[in-house]
Amino acid sequence: MNIKAFLNTISSNTRTLPIVIIYVTEGCNLKCVTCSYRQALPGELSFEEIENLAGTLAQYGLKHIVYSGGEPLLRRDFPEICKVFAEYGVKQTLLTNGLLLEKRIDDIKQYFTEIIVSVDGANPDTHNKIRGVNSFEIILRGIAKTLASENRPEVSIRTVLQKQNFRELEGLIELTKHTGINRISFLAADVSSDAYGRDTRGAVEDESRIALNPAEIIELRTIIDLLAVKYEKEFASGLISESPGKLHHIADYYDALISGGSMPFPKNLCNAPMVSAVITSTGDIHPCFFLPSFGNIRKSSFSELINTPSIMDTRKQVKKMKPVRCKECVCTLYTSPKNALLDRF
Ligand code: SF4
Numbered sequence: 013m014n015i016k017a018f019l020n021t022i023s024s025n026t027r028t029l030p031i032v033i034i035y036v037t038e039g040c041n042l043k044c045v046t047c048s049y050r051q052a053l054p055g056e057l058s059f060e061e062i063e064n065l066a067g068t069l070a071q072y073g074l075k076h077i078v079y080s081g082g083e084p085l086l087r088r089d090f091p092e093i094c095k096v097f098a099e100y101g102v103k104q105t106l107l108t109n110g111l112l113l114e115k116r117i118d119d120i121k122q123y124f125t126e127i128i129v130s131v132d133g134a135n136p137d138t139h140n141k142i143r144g145v146n147s148f149e150i151i152l153r154g155i156a157k158t159l160a161s162e163n164r165p166e167v168s169i170r171t172v173l174q175k176q177n178f179r180e181l182e183g184l185i186e187l188t189k190h191t192g193i194n195r196i197s198f199l200a201a202d203v204s205s206d207a208y209g210r211d212t213r214g215a216v217e218d219e220s221r222i223a224l225n226p227a228e229i230i231e232l233r234t235i236i237d238l239l240a241v242k243y244e245k246e247f248a249s250g251l252i253s254e255s256p257g258k259l260h261h262i263a264d265y266y267d268a269l270i271s272g273g274s275m276p277f278p279k280n281l282c283n284a285p286m287v288s289a290v291i292t293s294t295g296d297i298h299p300c301f302f303l304p305s306f307g308n309i310r311k312s313s314f315s316e317l318i319n320t321p322s323i324m325d326t327r328k329q330v331k332k333m334k335p336v337r338c339k340e341c342v343c344t345l346y347t348s349p350k351n352a353l354l355d356r357f
């Protein structure tokens with residue numbers, strides 16, 4: 013029983029932090045159209061700082077560390093970082109663009125029960141255009157090598173459904189089935205927040221080249237309805253993470269995005285700031301991927317940061333889904349009070 017986590021979900025005061033997403037680097041070897049992360053930032057957290065952080069997070073009841081970025085596998089001391097968290101017995105998940113999977117499979121097998129690889133097209137042309145680098149074949153080779161290895165982690169792929177790839181929904185499901193990938197999940201493209209370095213670091217494709225237009229949204233809905241029948245078994249088994257209804261939520265999101273305010277965004281449910289935090293490669297701590305930082309772990313102790321007036325106010329606002337960012341959010345996290353109590357993170 014995790015009483016502290018349960019209490020987190022019903023209040024704005026945090027007693028424990030079960031899930032932490034850490035950007036071990038913001039450098040990346042791809043150039044995706046929706047993201048500005050390219051070079052590592054100067055002054056990234058050192059190995060020693062991350063080691064200390066792991067000890068502090070363990071005291072705050074960490075259960076699950078998720079590595080993101082940037083591309084985590086670019087960091088040379090990444091295996092040592094994983095080893096530190098492994099010693100605290102926490103579950104580890106890797107979000108990766110997959111480009112270095114083939115080379116780093118031994119490290120990955122040692123520390124991960126689950127990896128999530130971004131694949132943005134069912135064929136090289138689409139994927140490479142969205143990801144900005146010829147990477148499709150290399151990524152699929154890395155996935156195949158992972159799937160063929162002993163004691164392998166579960167492999168999921170994640171696709172950002174957008175203008176250039178929504179017609180490949182079926183192809184992506186087929187790719188998942190035929191390669192033996194454990195599951196596929198889909199989300200809409202976030203083009204309006206300043207997450208992923210878009211506030212400070214450079215241009216991404218214009219929204220109109222990423223978001224679907226009205227005719228394309230109708231087409232997407234038709235595709236989803238056809239696939240709901242054709243892949244009934246795969247939806248039921250969880251091979252496709254989202255239900256057909258949830259996939260329509262993506263179409264609803266694009267409808268709202270292009271409506272200029274005349275259509276509401278689909279309803280979101282999220283309590284990310286009650287059970288988790290995102291820590292950037294330079295130590296800023298955020299309530300989630302999208303909301304502003306409420307401090308820096310280099311400047312303040314964790315005990316000072318965890319319940320600042322600012323983050324407690326954010327939690328109150330998120331409870332009512334008041335921030336505009338929450339209404340437009342494409343990547344929510346919800347842990348029910350029951351799951352929190354049962355320590356399911
Ligand atoms: S979305 Fe991920 S893989 Fe693509 S450029 Fe950004 S950090 Fe790199």
Ligand code: SF4
Binds near residue numbers: 281342345
């Ligand atoms: S809905 Fe989105 S923006 Fe709001 S707290 Fe959750 S993850 Fe953050």
